Amino acid sequence: MPKSYPAPARFPVTVDVVALTVRDDALNVLLITRLIKPFRGALALPGGFVLAGEDLMTAAGRELAEETGVEQIPGHLEQLGSYGPPGRDPRGDVLTVAHLLLAPNFPVLSAGSDAEHAAWYPVSQVLDGDLKLAFDHERILMDALERAKSKLEYSPLAAAFCGDEFTIAQLRAVYEAVWDTRLDPRNFHRKATGTPDFLVDTGRTTVGDTGRPAALYRLAEAARSSTGQSSRTVLNPPLMRP
Amino acid sequence: MPKSYPAPARFPVTVDVVALTVRDDALNVLLITRLIKPFRGALALPGGFVLAGEDLMTAAGRELAEETGVEQIPGHLEQLGSYGPPGRDPRGDVLTVAHLLLAPNFPVLSAGSDAEHAAWYPVSQVLDGDLKLAFDHERILMDALERAKSKLEYSPLAAAFCGDEFTIAQLRAVYEAVWDTRLDPRNFHRKATGTPDFLVDTGRTTVGDTGRPAALYRLAEAARSSTGQSSRTVLNPPLMRP
DNA sequence: GTTACTTATCGTCATATTGACAATAAATAA
DNA sequence: TTATTTATTGTCAATATGACGATAAGTAAC
Structure with missing residues (x-):
């Protein structure tokens, strides 16, 4: 050069x-x-x-x-x-x-x-x-x-804030904290569980908490491999801020 | 440090x-x-x-x-x-x-x-x-x-490839070249002209070309100011790759 | 045990957006 | 005038979203 x-x-x-x-x-x-x-x-x-x-x-x-x-x-x-x-x-x-x-x-x-x-x-x-x-x-x-x-909109990286396994509510809490907004729990649940290649149900649930036990999910394998800078979007269609 | x-x-x-x-x-x-x-x-x-x-x-x-x-x-x-x-x-x-x-x-x-x-x-x-x-x-x-x-998906930056004024078809050609796909001209036209704060009609049209003259657009002022690294999305909802 | 409360999850419905494609408009070329 | 070309407007079904009702399945209170 x-x-x-x-x-x-x-x-x-x-x-x-x-x-x-x-x-x-x-x-x-x-x-x-x-x-x-x-x-x-x-x-x-x-x-x-x-x-x-x-x-x-x-x-x-x-x-x-x-x-x-x-x-x-x-x-x-x-x-x-x-x-x-x-x-x-x-x-x-x-x-x-x-x-x-x-x-x-x-x-x-x-x-x-x-x-x-x-x-x-x-x-x-x-x-x-x-x-x-x-x-x-x-x-x-x-x-x-x-x-x-913006990463939360197009990528599954919200899960990086959670542990290995997490509930939909915990994932939603991440979105709410980062975006500083409230999201409808029912619509978020539908979107999160309905997005292909995002989450997989572990079959287990939380225990001991107040309220109904929540199903535990983990990141899908396809979403885990989002390594380098130039990883293609996984959330399609994206989960946009309100 | x-x-x-x-x-x-x-x-x-x-x-x-x-x-x-x-x-x-x-x-x-x-x-x-x-x-x-x-x-x-x-x-x-x-x-x-x-x-x-x-x-x-x-x-x-x-x-x-x-x-x-x-x-x-x-x-x-x-x-x-x-x-x-x-x-x-x-x-x-x-x-x-x-x-x-x-x-x-x-x-x-x-x-x-x-x-x-x-x-x-x-x-x-x-x-x-x-x-x-x-x-x-x-x-x-x-x-x-x-x-x-990915910039083309959620920002108005496709227009950076065009001159100051451009037709919808020219803008579509940019998307097709960058994404290496074909887009339906009618749906693209609807999306491009229907997205708020994206394009403004100059009132003028192309002349001399074959086919019907096309309306000339320019970037909306709101879309022009997308300067720094951290500019908020303008295309909402985004224009996603097929 | 029941009942109250809390959180999770499923369902419904109106609205908005998208993809596929028909039809019309307005120019040039023959 | 007719054919050809590209632009633009519509139509319609499928899909996604936002608002919100209803149910499920636990714990807490009595």
Whole structure:
């Protein structure tokens, strides 16, 4: 690619992770409290520098692991987009590749005193302006939210917020939290169970809860293989926001 | 974001552009013939190094201009995604931020002998294996194609392939070329003209062509403002692939 | 045990959208 | 004037959606 004349500038490259989950029927995002120089004490997305020879997705997973203590990537991780370099880090031109993690509510390591403390925060607090984020992380979060919302429309990725098995109501709660709307339980049930290649009935049901036991479903195999960036829609027709 | 221990590696960063257009009812991609070291003589996506202090989108537009001679960005440019660093460039770890351009059929500069020669190539030739691309550019192209296909479903971006004014048939030809399918002209007409905030009738028509003159439309103002990455769907309900 | 309550699931119906295809409109070509 | 071509308007059945009634199957209260 180089012509020859422009000096191939080199940039520090970081990966950031917008980790989303649903806790208490509300969408939450994982944030760390910065302990060092720029924006010290402020909240920020977890992330860090990409190491030489390291894959972007790997780096994102590693940073997530370092700052939360999770062993395996606990949900669906995908690339969101790249930001910068200019004007986003007071230390200079830093390019960041943001990632999106959709995961079940996993516990974050209660870090020791000198590690950056990670915790879940309701997204609504950021939207309301109650929480300020460092760098351009608020913008990245906004892009992540829009991505997550639209992903739920055309892909089976809502299930990434649930465990391996889940009820239709739990799946609906995910849609309601991410979209910040209420959905009719009966119509949602019809749509979710009626969409081909989406859910399979495990035959088992919940027990002990109040109300009628709910059937437990899992993602269909066809929906599980939605790996790379360029996976074809599975939800057809899509499940659109009201 | 840095802990302190891992040395913040710096990477050369390039931008690549997957420029797509419709020529003779077929989807084409802009490729350059490499004149230098790695993959010399092979076809590749236009692109080049990001300069210090330069914005990614700006860099993509600049590289496109340098290699085709276009003055202004001739269509819709958006970020596609980032690739690498490891294992994609024999010269070392290079991170590339791929971009997607959807544009009308614009003429490329017939470059002099020592400049990299850019030209349109039917995408089908790449898909058929008749053309081999340098680096991981084939994979990037595949991702771009899937992105373009899905963009046409829920955004008004098909119009980016047309000029300022266009007929319904021209718009349909875009969908047919990108999706590689045939669409019923009558149903398409109904859908395109019936979708709110999509098209506005200019009142004028084509002249001189064979057959009945067609009404000329332009993009509605609401659809024009679909700028950033996170623009909300305009086509609602979407126009899905068959 | 019954009865009340709660959540899950099935059913109904009007409306909107889609796909298939007939018919008409308005130009050019013969 | 007639044939040909492309554009545009309709029709109709099948499908999907939104609103909401009714039933099922548990737990909680008495």
